Amino acid sequence: MKVLVATEKPFAAAAVNGIKAEIEAAGNELVLLEKYTEKAQFLAAVADADALIIRSDKVDAEVLDAAKQLKIVVRAGAGYDNIDLAAATAHNVVAENTPGQNSNAVAELVFGLLVMAVRGFYNGKSGSELLGKKLGILAFGNVGRNVARIAKGFGMDVYAYDAFCPAEVIEAAGVHAVCCQEKLFETCDVVSLHIPATPETKQSINAALVGKMKKGGVLVNTARKEVINEPELIKLMAEREDLKFVTDIMPDANDEFAKFEGRYFSTPKKMGAQTAEANINAGIAAAKQINAFFKDGDTKFQVNK
């Protein structure tokens, strides 16, 4: 089977070597299209591919029309909003992501942002510590679980709420399960967001919720900017001069938030998953999933079921 890796922004060399080794060990052939500048190059390369590995590359109906042999496309990474799932289904193409491969990278960044926030953004003044503080994890998925693991190393008291993960699973990880997100905000000194952007979660982090936080509360967002109700959070931070907000996803209203000097920070560009390890893990996982699909028809990570 011919496996095309089409990446406008290429994988690290170590990841490409790992993908190649996996694909070839299973008797499949690897073809690389890196740093392409025109969509036409992608359309030409995909024409005889049986499988496709992408990063943030867009796979729309036009790409799927051109990919006459394609049976599976794997997005090396967690988010897959760059694949037109309906078009993939219409073309009988299995679409997959590689969940969990960048979770530790994102979780470590949570603490990079958090330590900076509680130390006053290194302003030379006395800050505070994380030991003994209450951390609330909103959504106990792949990233949330890694955040819990690291938080325990800091000696934090860890709480979590997840709409779909049973309380027993949360408790089994040594984390207090709470009934609802309101309770999480009310209880915790820090709340870290790990919910996906869905119709239910978009704009859900609003003033009513964040306003429940205790004095000196810190909100950390490494999920998606769409989950924040930006106008309400700006208004709340203007009213509550004790609140801090640190984020890996620059809000649309970054300029407004930036006025809260010493209480707000955004990475200039989403950096949560930007580690060599995450990059390699996701690429190799994609290759393994494709091999398993061709060998056993395995579709465990299919997102267009």
Ligand code: NAD
């Ligand atoms: P995941 O799918 O493993 O976990 C998501 C969790 O959210 C699940 O446990 C699910 O039950 C829960 N959930 C869904 N809807 C909910 C709701 N309405 N209320 C409460 N819980 C809800 O995802 P993940 O890998 O942990 O990623 C979490 C988020 O982080 C995603 O939004 C993802 O896009 C984002 N992310 C960001 C970066 C980055 O670079 N900053 C990298 C990877 C992922």
